Amino acid sequence: MRILALETSCDDTACAIVEDGRRVLASVVKSQDSVHAPFGGVIPELAARNHIQWVNPCVAETLATAKLELSEIDAFAATLGPGLVGSLLVGAGTAKALSFLTGRPFIGVNHLTAHICSNFLESDLEPPFLCLLVSGGHTQLVKVNTLDDIEIVGQTLDDAVGEAYDKVARLLDAGFPGGPAVDKLAQQGNPNAYSLPIAVTKHPYDFSFSGLKTAVMRLIEREAAACAEDSSALTLMKANVAASFQATVVRTLFLKTQRLMKESGLQTLSIAGGVSANTALRAVFQEWVDASPGIRLFVPNLGYCTDNAAMVASSAFFNPITHDARTEVFSRKLVI
Ligand code: KG4
Numbered sequence: 001m002r003i004l005a006l007e008t009s010c011d012d013t014a015c016a017i018v019e020d021g022r023r024v025l026a027s028v029v030k031s032q033d034s035v036h037a038p039f040g041g042v043i044p045e046l047a048a049r050n051h052i053q054w055v056n057p058c059v060a061e062t063l064a065t066a067k068l069e070l071s072e073i074d075a076f077a078a079t080l081g082p083g084l085v086g087s088l089l090v091g092a093g094t095a096k097a098l099s100f101l102t103g104r105p106f107i108g109v110n111h112l113t114a115h116i117c118s119n120f121l122e123s124d125l126e127p128p129f130l131c132l133l134v135s136g137g138h139t140q141l142v143k144v145n146t147l148d149d150i151e152i153v154g155q156t157l158d159d160a161v162g163e164a165y166d167k168v169a170r171l172l173d174a175g176f177p178g179g180p181a182v183d184k185l186a187q188q189g190n191p192n193a194y195s196l197p198i199a200v201t202k203h204p205y206d207f208s209f210s211g212l213k214t215a216v217m218r219l220i221e222r223e224a225a226a227c228a229e230d231s232s233a234l235t236l237m238k239a240n241v242a243a244s245f246q247a248t249v250v251r252t253l254f255l256k257t258q259r260l261m262k263e264s265g266l267q268t269l270s271i272a273g274g275v276s277a278n279t280a281l282r283a284v285f286q287e288w289v290d291a292s293p294g295i296r297l298f299v300p301n302l303g304y305c306t307d308n309a310a311m312v313a314s315s316a317f318f319n320p321i322t323h324d325a326r327t328e329v330f331s332r333k334l335v336i
């Protein structure tokens, strides 16, 4: 079954065709980074307008890459939420129009479930598994017992990890998008240069990153004043802050995930969401898994970590809830 999916929940216009939920025939992502970079963050109205401009060329390029015609697509899917409403409407409207045009079903997909499904792409992952979901809007530890039984065991009480990265990037003037910029800067710094706090939460598997963000802000204010006259000291200080911040984030995520893996008895772990592209995060988990016989780790290929449509197509194929929705939409169409 070939599903063509659209993902327009934030600022990337993405289209993909995936066969049987795992085999990616084409995946195209049109980044809007250059549109939003001057503002240091995503401007929702600009994101929606750019989606309108890019969505049709993106679909055409995806079909051409897969060497397929619209008539060879079995179903259409799009992210319905969570996300920016104006942006979501563009992808959902386009996929529904294609569905009407071809008479093939439309499948609505949840963005977080899609991130979880990014690990099904080009892999043999099967539930049950634990997923550490780390994106710009969410930070969750979820037990995927089956695809219609996903249990949130812990989540952030304030900022998401990606959000903390983006804020720290702004404080360090590191560039946009913030996560990859801090990741790169951190590679030039000393992760032990500064000691930063790991938040203690009432529930052991919840997270909190707002205190860390404030600690980084105070640290930069103090250190920037100390090296205001010396530009090379300032550059080194920024790299050290980035590395120390990253080490603290990765340690927090690692300790909680490792504890839950042990407590749950699960042997399979996956990491998903934009922050799963982070170099230090991938390295720390890989090192642990290499030293832990029996544990399997799944991380998406770099192209499927941040927002993409291949994961949406995979979710549309696998998720029993969306399968029900598909049947419902299909039968409604017959009535029309
Ligand atoms: O999953 P995603 O593309 O969008 C959401 O669903 O939110 O995640 C985007 C987030 C952003 O906050 C971005 O800064 C972060 O993922 N990110 C990273 C890296 N690449 C993207 N954070 C840390 N290190 C990275 N290499």
Ligand code: ZN
Pocket (backbone or CB within 6 Å): 111, 115, 135, 136, 273, 274, 306, 307
């Ligand atoms: Zn996302």
